[in-house]
Amino acid sequence: MPSFFGDNMVLQQKENVAFWGNDSPNSVITIVTSWGSKAEVITDKNGYWKTSVKTKKGSFVPETISVKGSSSIHLKNVLIGEVWFCSGQSNMEMALGGFRKSKVLNAQKYIDIADNRTIRLFNTPRTASVLPSNDVNSEWQESNKESAKKFSAIGYIFAVELYEKLNVPIGIIESSWGGTRIESWIPKNDLLKYKSINFFDELPKEQNKQKKPSFLYNGMIQPFQNYTVKGVLWYQGESNRTQPNSYKDYMKDLIDAWRRQWKDDSLPFYFVQIAPFDYTKKKNGTSIRPNLIREAQSQITQEIKNTGVVVTTDAGDCNDIHPSKKEIVAKRLSNLALAKQYRFRNSSYRSAEFKSFKIKNDEIILKFKFFNNDKFISSENVKGFSIAGADKIFYPANIEFHKNGKQVILSSKKVRKPVAVRYGFEACFESNLETKSGLPISVFRTDQWQP
Secondary structure (H helix, E strand, O other), X not given: OOOOOOOOOEEEOOOEEEEEEEOOOOOEEEEEEOOOOEEEEEOOOOOEEEEEEEOOOOEEEEEEEEEEOOOEEEXXXXXXXXXEEEEEOHHHHOEOOOEOOEOOOOHHHHHHOOXXXXXXXXXXXXXXXXXXXXXXXXXXXXXXXXXXXXXXXHHHHXXXXXXXXXXXXXXXXXXXXXXXXXHHHOOHHHHOOOOOOOOOOOXXXXXXXXXXXXXXXXXXXXXXXXXXXXXXXXXOOHXXXXXXXXXXXXXXXXXXXXXXXXOOOOOOEEXXXXXXXXXXXXOOOOOOHHHHHHHHHHHHHHHOOOEEEEOOOOOOOOOOOOOOOHHHHHHHHHHHHXXXXXXXXXXXXOOOEEEEEEEEOOEEEEEEEOOOOXXXXXXXXXXXXXXXXXXXXXXXXXXXXXXXXXXXXXXXXOEOOOOEEEEOOOOOOOOOOOEOOOOOOOOEEOOOOXX
C-alpha cells in the first residue's frame, strides 16, 4: 500500500475511508480493524485493489488495522479524528522553525506545546514527475518539538486550533513546494485546452523542473487519490503574478480536478490571498498584477461553492515575501473551517465584501456585504481608497463612514465627476481600515480598465 497507509496515521472520523494497494492478480484482500469494521476485495488482473472501511467517531484510543493478502501488513497506533490536506508554494511550505532569514512570529509558543501524540503530521517530499505517481516517500509522525518545527507553520497552527476546539485527534498532510506556478499542480488533461501551455515528456535537468505544467500534480497530489480528508487548504499565487489574467481559470481547473480526484464535488477548499509585498523591487514587478491575483482569489469564493479566502492585507511585509504573521493566517483558516465544517457560530470567519456603488454629485457611495453582524469602525487616516474620473487617473480619496457602519462615502477635490474606485491597488498595500470583527477587506476595483 502507499506510504500514507502506515503506523501513526489518522483516518477521517465517521466516514467510509478509502484503502487501496497492489498484490498478485485475483488475490483476496481482507481488512480487519480493532474497532470492528471489516472489508474484503479481490484484486483485478493487474493486481490492483481498492475498497473502503467505515470509521467510528473520533477517539484518542490508538487503533490497529490488519491487511491480509499474499502477505500481511499490520498498522498500529492509528487514530481516528479530523484530516486536512494543505498545499501550495513557499508561504505554505514555510516551516514553524522559519525559512532562511524569514521567521515565524510566536513560533516558540507552538514549539513549546508541540509534544502532543494526538496531532499527526505527514510531510510530502518535493517530487516532480512526468507521469502520475502512485506513492510518495514519507511517513506519518507524531507531533513533537522536532517534527513540528520542520512542518508547515500554517498547517501546524491550523491543526492546533482544530485540536483545541474539537478535542479530537488531528491529521495534517502537507504537500507544497516553494516558487511554483499553479499550472504545476493541475492535471495535464485539464490544461490541454490552453494553447499557450507547453508540455514536457521528460524531467528537465535544470533547477526549475518543479515549474513545469502538471509535474507536481503527478508527483505530489495524484498519489493520494481520494485518501479521505475533510478539506483542502491552499496558499499559492505569488509565482503567477506576472501573468494574472489566466489565474482565475486555472484556480477553477485546480479545484475541479482535485474534487474529481477526491470524488467529492463539494470538498471544502479554503485558500489564502497572497500577502502584501513590494513586487516592484523584483524583476517584471508591477503594482497592479499582484492585485489582479488577489482580485481573482476573491472572485473565486463568490462563484464556487464551499470555498473561502483568508484576506491578508494586514498580515504581510513589504520587504519579505515570506511574512512572519503565519499565526494570523492559520487562525483565520481555522475559523473558516470551524464555522463552515463544524458549525461553530461565534467566530468571525469571513471578511466584508464590496457589493455595489452609486455616484451622487461628486461623491461615490460604496456598499458592502457583511457577515456575523460585522461593520466598519470609523477611524482616521484610512489608507487605500482612490477614485478616478473619465481620464482614468486615480487620486487618494477623502473618506466618510455612514452612521450605519456599512457604507463608505468617497470624494476628492481633484475628481469632479468620479466614475471608478480602487482599494489597495498599490505596490504594497497594508490595510489600516478597522472592522468590528478585526478582519480586513480585500483589495478591489470597480473598473475593468487594462493596466
